[in-house]
Each structure stands twice: as structure tokens, then as C-alpha cells.
Amino acid sequence: MRIGVPKERVDRERRVALVPDVVRRLRAAEHEVVIEAAAGLTAGATDEAYVQAGATIGDPWGAQVVAKVAPPTADEVARLGGDTILVGFLNPLGDPGGLEAIAARGATALAMEKVPRISRAQSMDALSSQATVSGYRAVLIAATELPRFFPMFMTAAGTVPPAQVLVLGAGVAGLQAIATARRLGAVVTAFDIRSAVKEQIQSLGAKFFEVEGIGDAEAAGGYARELTPEEQQLQREALSVQMGKSDVIVTTALVPGRPAPKLIPAAAVEGMRAGSVIVDLAAEAGGNCELTQPGETFVTDNGVKIIGPLNLPSEMAEHASALYARNILSLIELGFDPGDEVVAGATVVRNGKVV
Numbered sequence: 001m002r003i004g005v006p007k008e009r010v011d012r013e014r015r016v017a018l019v020p021d022v023v024r025r026l027r028a029a030e031h032e033v034v035i036e037a038a039a040g041l042t043a044g045a046t047d048e049a050y051v052q053a054g055a056t057i058g059d060p061w062g063a064q065v066v067a068k069v070a071p072p073t074a075d076e077v078a079r080l081g082g083d084t085i086l087v088g089f090l091n092p093l094g095d096p097g098g099l100e101a102i103a104a105r106g107a108t109a110l111a112m113e114k115v116p117r118i119s120r121a122q123s124m125d126a127l128s129s130q131a132t133v134s135g136y137r138a139v140l141i142a143a144t145e146l147p148r149f150f151p152m153f154m155t156a157a158g159t160v161p162p163a164q165v166l167v168l169g170a171g172v173a174g175l176q177a178i179a180t181a182r183r184l185g186a187v188v189t190a191f192d193i194r195s196a197v198k199e200q201i202q203s204l205g206a207k208f209f210e211v212e213g214i215g216d217a218e219a220a221g222g223y224a225r226e227l228t229p230e231e232q233q234l235q236r237e238a239l240s241v242q243m244g245k246s247d248v249i250v251t252t253a254l255v256p257g258r259p260a261p262k263l264i265p266a267a268a269v270e271g272m273r274a275g276s277v278i279v280d281l282a283a284e285a286g287g288n289c290e291l292t293q294p295g296e297t298f299v300t301d302n303g304v305k306i307i308g309p310l311n312l313p314s315e316m317a318e319h320a321s322a323l324y325a326r327n328i329l330s331l332i333e334l335g336f337d338p339g340d341e342v343v344a345g346a347t348v349v350r351n352g353k354v355v
């Protein structure tokens with residue numbers, strides 16, 4: 001197969017869909033790879049490195065498979081051939097119009113967001129690989145912005161207590177945030193509405209925060225369901241005390257296809273100490289904190305810094321791309337057999353029709 005990799009063009013996107021190491025593996029399997037000039041530069045991969053790995057530098061759009069990270073821009077859609085298979089994050093739930101535009105070209109498209117989260121497809125699970133990066137990065141940002149230490153210090157100049165970190169939502173990003181905050185020496189408390197994660201939270205050395213009155217809210221596919229308004233109120237009240245004690249809150253709570261649940265009301269932010277930091281990883285879906293401004297960082301009147309980062313994986317473009325490229329490689333290795341459960345699950349446009 002001939003596989004093309006365009007340079008990503010949208011704002012804030014520094015990742016690239018394939019890295020030289022993965023190109024080498026594709027070449028060993030007799031695939032051809034065409035990389036657009038400078039496609040990997042922002043992720044630390046030079047054109048020379050791609051050429052050494054066996055790729056050619058050229059126009060990627062004539063390939064049978066075009067691998068991307070971000071959804072295609074209008075210009076990119078216009079370059080899609082009718083028999084091309086496009087693979088990438090395509091935001092199928094958030095932007096159905098984008099799929100229609102791809103379909104109008106007659107192409108086929110697989111959305112990485114729709115790869116089924118079954119054991120066999122773990123190596124293709126780009127949501128997980130990128131969420132791992134986000135969870136890690138979120139804690140580093142919090143640690144940098146916090147005017148306090150994370151670890152406890154006993155020094156001749158006095159004792160510094162460890163930071164109290166609260167992680168809301170303990171999926172892939174949340175668990176990585178917990179692990180990172182623990183490594184830095186913070187005392188971590190975490191909460192999720194799926195009781196299955198209690199043990200995972202505890203195994204990372206964090207406390208599981210129990211909210212009475214909310215049963216297990218696990219829905220199909222292991223994802224969370226949306227809480228009822230009454231349950232949401234219970235949750236906010238129970239958590240507000242813990243929020244007031246926290247130096248840092250990292251929130252990652254998401255329900256697929258729904259706006260992010262508002263877990264931190266403005267009143268809870270008012271109860272936090274000046275200097276405390278909230279990193280809201282759900283900013284892209286509207287935010288878990290009522291005050292979050294997606295893409296912005298600001299300080300509230302009572303001195304709490306609220307950070308609503310967009311596309312954190314892109315800030316660690318080298319490793320985020322390396323992991324993503326392995327996800328793409330595993331998908332390519334499957335072949336594009338429409339009868340395969342994973343391929344069928346990820347296919348959002350087939351031969352010009354949105355499916």
C-alpha cells in the first residue's frame with residue numbers, strides 16, 4: 001500500500017501521524033510511504049530522518065491511505081481522492097458536517113475516536129495513548145503554576161506540607177494524572193462515578209473519594225453515563241469540602257457525545273485558597289469547572305488560577321506522535337477489511353456514504 005502523511009495545518013497541532021521509526025516498519029512490510037515536506041519538524045522528525053527510514057518526500061494526497069492527526073481542513077478535503085482511505089481523529093460526534101464533506105468526495109474514512117475499546121484493539125487505541133500524555137502534562141503544568149511544593153519537605157528552615165491534589169474523573173488521563181502527582185510527592189484524592197476504578201485509584205496510592213447516594217454510573221462500553229440533576233447536585237455538595245482543601249484540582253470527567261459535566265461550581269472555586277490551581281482537561285468539551293474558559297488561563301478574584309488547555313498532547317508532540325504512529329501502524333497492519341470488527345467500528349464514511 002502507498003501511505004501518505006500530510007503536514008498538519010490547524011492551529012496548535014504540532015503532532016504528525018507517522019514517525020520515522022514506524023515508517024521503517026511499514027517499509028519492512030513492503031508499504032510505500034510519502035511524507036509531505038516538513039511534516040514532522042514540530043514533532044522532532046526531520047525530512048532526512050524520514051528519508052533514511054525509507055520514505056519519500058512529496059505529495060501525500062495521491063496515496064491509497066492518508067494518515068492524519070487532526071480532522072482535515074476544507075483545503076485538505078478538496079484534495080481527497082475518491083478511492084482514498086483517510087485515517088485520523090475526525091471528531092465524528094462533534095462535527096458530523098465534517099464527515100459529510102469527506103463523503104462528498106467519495107472517500108472512505110476511519111475515525112480513531114471510534115476504534116472499539118476492546119482488548120484486541122488496545123494497540124490502536126489513540127484516545128488512550130493521547131489521554132496518557134494529557135494526564136501527565138496536566139500535572140506538570142499544575143506543579144509549575146502552583147506557588148507551593150508538591151512533595152513534603154523537612155528542612156532546617158522548617159517543614160513544608162505536601163500538596164493536596166484532587167483528580168476528578170479517573171479514566172485514562174485521570175489515572176495518569178494521579179500517578180504523576182504521586183511521583184512528585186503530592187497527597188492525591190480521586191473521584192469517579194464508575195466504581196470499577198476505585199481499586200485502580202487505590203493501587204496508585206491515592207484515596208478514593210466516596211459520594212453517598214450515587215451508585216455505579218458505568219454505561220455501555222465501560223464509559224460513564226450522564227448523572228441525573230439530583231445526582232449531580234449530591235456530587236457537587238459532597239466534593240465542595242474536598243475542593244476547599246485542595247491545592248490543585250485536575251479534572252478529566254467526560255461523557256461521550258455530551259457536554260462535560262460541571263463538577264466545580266463557581267462557589268467551590270471561591271472556597272479555594274489563593275494560589276491554588278485548577279487544570280481543566282475537559283475544556284475542549286466545555287469544561288468541568290463552571291468558570292473555565294477553553295484555551296485560556298486566568299486568575300479569579302480570590303486568586304485561584306484556572307487553566308483550560310486545548311490539545312495538550314500537541315505540547316508533547318514528539319512522544320505523542322510516536323505513540324499515535326504506533327496506533328496507526330497497528331490499524332494499517334489489520335488491513336482495511338470491512339468485515340473486521342475493529343475496522344467496521346472505526347469506519348465513519350464508506351465509499352462516499354456516512355455510516
Ligand code: NAD
Pocket residue numbers: 116117118119121122125127128131168169170171172173174191192193194221222223224225227252253254255256261263
Ligand atoms: P473519558 O475520557 O470518556 O472520561 C474520563 C472519566 O470521566 C471516566 O473515567 C468517566 O467515568 C469519568 N466521569 C464521567 N462523568 C463523571 C462525573 N460526573 N464525575 C466524575 N467522573 C466522571 O474516559 P476514558 O478515559 O477514555 O476511558 C473510559 C473507559 O474506557 C474506562 O472504562 C476504561 O477502562 C475504558 N477503556 C477501555 C480500553 C480497552 O479495553 N481497550 C482502553 C481504554 C479505556
